[in-house]
Amino acid sequence: MKTLLSSVALATFALSAGAASAADKTLTISVYAFAQDEFKEIVYDPFKEICGCDIVVETGNSVERLAKMEANKASPVIAMAVMSMADALQASRQDLIDDIDFSKLTNYDKLYDIAKDPNKDGKSVGYTFYATSIAYRPDKVTIESWADLLKPELAGRVAFPNVTTNQGPPALYMLGKALGDDGADLTTPIDAVAEHRDDFVTFYVRSSQLTQLMQQEEIWAAPIGRFAWAGFTDMGFPVEWATPKEGQTGGLNVMVLTKGSENQELAMQFMDFWLSTDVQTKLAEALVDSPANKDVVVSDEVANNLTYGAETADSLSLIPSDVMLDKRDAWLEQWNEKVGQ
Known part of the structure; x- marks a missing residue:
């Protein structure tokens, strides 16, 4: 925990002021099913300790989570979801997701260019390619x-x-x-x-x-x-x-905010936490995700098991x-x- 709550994390997330208001709140997220033990250890549990909130995790593939967002459009259940670039554009076309204020993501400038507003509509941010x-x-x-x-x-x-x-x-x-x-x-x-x-x-x-x-x-x-x-x-x-x-x-996987959902401020804090150098480094070292954060540095052994580095990011051809x-x-x-x- 001390690593995750280092000066970088504390300065980045500014959660001290929001922790009390986040108490007793539940953040519902929709994510891919793989590596959930690692995500729990590296992302979910540390964030819960910081925010004083609970996290409900729903899993499924990208198409499934998009369908559920559409089915619950009038009364959203999910606050934040991860999905493919294409499904994020589809969600945007169906008016299922909100704009993201990138200025509130203090780790945004650390991302490779391909991860910054990849669909150019202001509604998604890449977290792994x-x-x-x-x-x-x-x-x-x-x-x-x-x-x-x-x-x-x-x-x-x-x-x-x-x-x-x-x-x-x-x-x-x-x-x-x-x-x-x-x-x-x-x-x-x-x-x-x-x-x-x-x-x-x-x-x-x-x-x-x-x-x-x-x-x-x-x-x-x-x-x-x-x-x-x-x-x-x-x-x-x-x-x-x-x-x-x-x-x-x-491909590139992105984070989105469900339109009209509750706890969007908390969801933004969670997204920023996930994009931090600390968290992205730990996910990379666990061979869970290739980092979209360009400040992440890993060993050659780890890098060989990932899609890693500026040269790779610049040369990756995405549909x-x-x-x-x-x-x-x-x-x-x-x-x-x-x-x-």
Whole structure:
């Protein structure tokens, strides 16, 4: 606690004046399901001790939390949520989220440029970015291309993200690129997945599903976001992160404020706490999140397990949110028609 309540944290959050008013308040947040033990230790419990409040954590994937925000639009339950850039833009278009006063986030200027108002609408702030590639068993198979996911020796041993997930469209895009078509309609890769549909163990919706499947040797390879990599590294057998010849794509996860929700000031304090150098460093060292805070410094060993550093941040090619949104219905229609559920 002393580290988290260091002079940086105390000066940054200015919670002393707000702690009394925060007492007996409950902050309800909606987050991804993975690494919740680590988030509890590094983020939730320390903040609760500072603010004198309670935190209720709801989990689910990005699409699920967006749907719940829409269902509860008239009487919001969630004060703060994390989601993909594209889903944040969708929430903005549906008038589900409020403007964020970035001047109240004392850690905002510490963020990489890609994390600062990434959708350029004043309604989200990035807290972690990630590369997307393929986790695989090098003792079972060699991965040199995204197209290797379709090769015969992986039939019945590979998982692929559902098109509705954050990893689905980027993985399909890279597969299409490997097949000679980098068009935004994703027709070529969806057709390829459909042709090999029976060769996939599952079209997963949560990355947490994959560690167990690989542990049980039901799969040998799967496209994943780098944020999920830590779960694959301690399983007692070799697992590697592929560097396909076509390259890697990635994504950015953001924080948003639910429009009309209670305790938005408390939610802003929580967001600022999460973006602090102390907290982002601890999350990085625990291999939970790649830091959006550019002041975070970690060892080479840790960095090798993350999407880390200014050079990486500057070079990461993100699919624009408007492309994701404007093409998503067509992608889903193709997927449902050709791949099925």
